[in-house]
Amino acid sequence: xxxxxxxxxxxxxxxxxxxxxxxxxxxxxxxxxxxxxxxxxxxxxxxxxxxxxxxxxxxxxxxxxxxxxxxxxxxxxxxxxxxxxxxxxxxxxxxxxxxxxxxxxxxxxxxxxxxxxxxxxxxxxxxxxxxxxxxxxxxxxxxxxxxxxxxxxxxxxxxxxxxxxxxxxxxxxxxxxxxxxxxxxxxxxxxxxxxxxxxxxxxxxxxxxxxxxxxxxxxxxxxxxxxxxxxxxxxxxxxxxxxxxxxxxxxxxxxxxxxxxxxxxxxxxxxxxxxxxxxxxxxxxxxxxxx
Amino acid sequence: xxxxxxxxxxxxxxxxxxxxxxxxxxxxxxxxxxxxxxxxxxxxxxxxxxxxxxxxxxxxxxxxxxxxxxxxxxxxxxxxxxxxxxxxxxxxxxxxxxxxxxxxxxxxxxxxxxxxxxxxxxxxxxxxxxxxxxxxxxxxxxxxxxxxxxxxxxxxxxxxxxxxxxxxxxxxxxxxxxxxxxxxxxxxxxxxxxxxxxxxxxxxxxxxxxxxxxxxxxxxxxxxxxxxxxxxxxxxxxxxxxxxxxxxxxxxxxxxxxxxxxxxxxxxxxxxxxxxxxxxxxxxxx
Numbered sequence: 001x002x003x004x005x006x007x008x009x010x011x012x013x014x015x016x017x018x019x020x021x022x023x024x025x026x027x028x029x030x031x032x033x034x035x036x037x038x039x040x041x042x043x044x045x046x047x048x049x050x051x052x053x054x055x056x057x058x059x060x061x062x063x064x065x066x067x068x069x070x071x072x073x074x075x076x077x078x079x080x081x082x083x084x085x086x087x088x089x090x091x092x093x094x095x096x097x098x099x100x101x102x103x104x105x106x107x108x109x110x111x112x113x114x115x116x117x118x119x120x121x122x123x124x125x126x127x128x129x130x131x132x133x134x135x136x137x138x139x140x141x142x143x144x145x146x147x148x149x150x151x152x153x154x155x156x157x158x159x160x161x162x163x164x165x166x167x168x169x170x171x172x173x174x175x176x177x178x179x180x181x182x183x184x185x186x187x188x189x190x191x192x193x194x195x196x197x198x199x200x201x202x203x204x205x206x207x208x209x210x211x212x213x214x215x216x217x218x219x220x221x222x223x224x225x226x227x228x229x230x231x232x233x234x235x236x237x238x239x240x241x242x243x244x245x246x247x248x249x250x251x252x253x254x255x256x257x258x259x260x261x262x263x264x265x266x267x268x269x270x271x272x273x274x275x276x277x278x279x280x281x282x283x284x285x286x287x288x289x290x291x
Numbered sequence: 292x293x294x295x296x297x298x299x300x301x302x303x304x305x306x307x308x309x310x311x312x313x314x315x316x317x318x319x320x321x322x323x324x325x326x327x328x329x330x331x332x333x334x335x336x337x338x339x340x341x342x343x344x345x346x347x348x349x350x351x352x353x354x355x356x357x358x359x360x361x362x363x364x365x366x367x368x369x370x371x372x373x374x375x376x377x378x379x380x381x382x383x384x385x386x387x388x389x390x391x392x393x394x395x396x397x398x399x400x401x402x403x404x405x406x407x408x409x410x411x412x413x414x415x416x417x418x419x420x421x422x423x424x425x426x427x428x429x430x431x432x433x434x435x436x437x438x439x440x441x442x443x444x445x446x447x448x449x450x451x452x453x454x455x456x457x458x459x460x461x462x463x464x465x466x467x468x469x470x471x472x473x474x475x476x477x478x479x480x481x482x483x484x485x486x487x488x489x490x491x492x493x494x495x496x497x498x499x500x501x502x503x504x505x506x507x508x509x510x511x512x513x514x515x516x517x518x519x520x521x522x523x524x525x526x527x528x529x530x531x532x533x534x535x536x537x538x539x540x541x542x543x544x545x546x547x548x549x550x551x552x553x554x555x556x557x558x559x560x561x562x563x564x565x566x567x568x569x570x571x572x573x574x575x576x577x
Contacts, residue, residue, distance in 0.1 A: 163408055171403030174388055174396070177380035178457070181352050182404045183373045229392040229441060 006255040017254055026140035026207075028148050030246040033204045036155045037216040038242030039162055040200040042235045043193060045221040047173045051104055052089050052194065053217055055111040056201040059085045060210035062118030063202070064135055069125035074146060078202040079154075085114055086198030090191040137261040138209030140250060147206065154203050158196050165189060170231055212261040216242045219268035226275040241271055303366060305330050305465050305497040306351060311360035313346055320346045323360070324523040326516055330464070331495045333488060334525075335508050338518035339541055344501045345381065347518060348467055351499070352378060365464055377458030381469035381501070385450070390441040393434065393453045397425050400457035428456040431493070432486060448479035452486065459490055466490070468500035472507060480507040487511070505532065509555050532557065 006013055018024055044053050059081040067077030088110055133139070162169075171179040172186045180186045204213050220241035228234035249263030304327040312322035320343035328334050336344045349355040350362055353370020365372040377400070388396060401421055429435045432452040437445055442453065451471065458466060468487070472480045488511040491498050502508055505515075515531040516523060519540045525531075532555055537545040546558045 164406055166408055167403055167405050171399045174385060174391070175380075175399060175403075178378060178400070179403065180354065181373065181376070181378040181380070182400075183370075184404050225389060227390070229390055229439070230395055231391060234391070 013251070013255075017251060022141060022143070023250075023254060025143040025145070025148055026250055027247070029143045029151055029207055030140065030250055031243060032148070032151045032155045033207045034216055034242040034246040035239050036158060036200050037204045037213070038220050038239035039159060039235060040196060041217040041221040041242070042224065042238040043162075043169060043173060044197055045218060045225060046170075047193070049194075049197065050214075050218055051107050053197055053201060054214070055089065055107050055114070056082050056085055056198050057205055057210045057213045057217075058111055059114050059198075060135060060202075060205040062114050062121060065118040065121035065125065068127050069121050074144075074150065075202065075206050078205060079199065081114070081118075082198040082202035083195065085110060086194045090194035134209065136209050136211050137259060138205075138207055138212050138264070140207060140253065140260050143207070151203050151206070154199055158199060161192070161196060165192070169193060208264060209261055212265055215261075215264040215268040216245060219272050220245065223271045223275040226272075245271065304328055304363075305332075305365060306499065307361075307363040308350075309361045311350070311362055312358045313343065313350060313355065314358040315346065315355075319358070319521060321518060321521050321523050324518075326523065326525050328497050328499060328514070330497050331491055332513045333491050333498050333511055334500075334514040334516060335505065335512050336499065336501045336516045336518060337505055337540075338523075342518040342520070343523075344518050345469060347516075347523065348469055348499075348501065351467060352376065372464075374461060375464045377461065377463035377466045377496075379454055379458045379466075379468040379471055381473065385442060388442040390443060392439050393442050393445060393449075394425060394429070394438040396442050396453055397428060397438070397456045397460055400460040401425065424460060425456075428460045431459070431490065432456045447474055448476070448482070451475060451479070451483055455483070455486065455490070459494070459496070462494065463496060466496050466498040466500075468498065470501050470503065472502055472504065477507070480504075484508055484511050505557050509557075528555070 007016075018027070041053075044050060060078055063075075063078040063081030065077075066072065066081060067075075070077075072080075089107060091106075168179065168184045169189050171182070172184050172189045176186050201213060201217070204216060208216055221238045223241055224234045224238035228237050245264055245267045248267050249260055252258075252263040253260040306326065306328040308324055308326040311324045313320045324347075336347060338344050346355065350357060351364050351369055353364070353368070353373070362369050364370075365375055385396065398421070401424060426435070429438045432455055434449065434452045434456060437449055438453070442450065445453070455468075455471070458468070466487070471483055471487070475483060484507050487498050487500070490496055499516075500508075509528065509532070512528045514525060515528055516525045517531060517536075517540055530536075532547055534545065534547045537547060537557065544559060548556045548558060550556060
């Protein structure tokens with residue numbers, strides 16, 4: 001098979017892109033992950049829990065190792081490892097930890113322990129973790145039907161939860177004390193959100209890899225929050241940005257010899273840089289999105 | 292869900308504590324406290340750090356239970372009429388709000404606690420009503436001019452006006468403010484006090500606020516609740532704000548002077564604003 005090449009004819013290119021079932025699967029999985037990560041990442045960035053998100057993403061390693069050792073089906077290991085880590089991270093924050101210093105030290109500890117557990121599990125299985133590249137940097141080849149359906153189910157559940165708790169979660173994230181006084185269950189939302197983040201990260205790392213998950217989890221949200229002034233507009237922009245990043249990078253990865261992760265991070269960075277340093281977007285486009 | 296559910300019958304107190312005692316862990320914060328606040332009254336809670344001023348607010352908000360005695364807020368147990376209380380927490384860092392518009396911060400007070408999202412087409416009318424109410428409170432606090440700017444880019448005084456708008460947007464019957472003058476310069480302190488006074492008169496809202504410095508409040512105050520040494524009591528400004536009383540309360544010499552136009556000035560109080568830096572950190576954990 002000759003390597004595919006782009007023709008500058010978008011219709012023909014698109015046809016080529018979707019000619020193979022594996023690319024259709026990749027687009028389906030990538031789109032689901034982008035929508036999910038764009039929405040959940042938006043809250044994560046707002047709540048300043050990026051470090052917690054990073055720690056959850058590194059749980060892909062113990063997750064994959066556990067999957068190998070116990071012969072777990074599919075991505076079950078990922079979901080389990082992220083779920084356990086999320087429960088640990090959601091522990092009641094220290095009362096005297098107003099700057100979040102103790103919390104971040106705890107997150108760092110969880111990360112180290114998680115990686116060590118993964119290493120032990122791997123040693124116990126006497127195995128070699130196949131597809132280490134994919135684990136770390138993501139892969140869009142060989143996405144199975146089942147994987148797409150599990151992703152879709154996880155995404156539907158989480159987006160459904162976000163629709164229900166969206167406004168109180170926003171209130172609790174921005175202004176926890178005022179929200180608590182109005183009867184918003186701030187603490188329950190905190191725990192619930194950590195679990196939601198855990199599942200989202202477990203889902204996303206399957207496509208983006210543990211190290212590059214932030215290209216869809218952090219960058220689109222950070223970009224949107226620099227530009228938009230209304231929460232809804234900001235969240236929609238975050239999702240749209242994540243979807244564009246994934247689509248563009250899948251197309252580029254298909255037509256070029258370079259890996260997917262390179263393109264996702266590049267496009268994510270460019271989007272953020274445009275929002276950060278673009279003179280026009282900062283003042284004018286901000287107003288436009290707001291209106 | 293409407294504020295009307297929390298309206299008290301005319302003449303009945305908005306807040307009533309009887310022989311109340313609070314214990315946090317093993318420590319009794321204050322005991323046998325009796326306080327009554329009438330509708331539309333402007334009351335300040337004064338006292339040294341760690342005396343339990345914020346604790347008193349927490350009891351009234353239903354976030355802390357009494358050890359003994361009784362508490363009634365808007366005619367019911369604390370926490371029942373949450374929707375009829377506007378609460379302005381102390382020294383908030385809403386830095387996360389960043390580029391979110393000031394108007395959206397006010398909207399949190401109106402619908403932030405609602406579950407679910409508004410239905411796009413059916414909810415249009417309600418959305419218009421919401422926007423109308425938000426414009427109304429923005430006018431009330433005189434913040435219309437900068438309400439569409441990013442919250443994080445506003446000055447401390449502008450942010451405080453928007454947060455007050457957030458607290459009053461649901462037509463509360465009681466406004467509880469924890470150190471609303473903190474980190475504001477003198478002109479802004481005076482303006483915020485005037486604003487709270489106006490809101491109280493215009494909407495017959497009782498306001499209860501904790502303050503470090505009593506001076507900016509004196510022109511507007513009706514009553515003072517002072518908390519010290521495990522006790523709290525209440526009285527009209529002229530009775531409580533006296534040299535003997537305050538010196539005794541804070542344990543240091545304090546003088547209350549009367550100006551030629553009859554206003555009071557408190558001199559030498561330990562809560563002067565220039566020590567702020569350290570104090571908030573402890574104040575937050577009272």
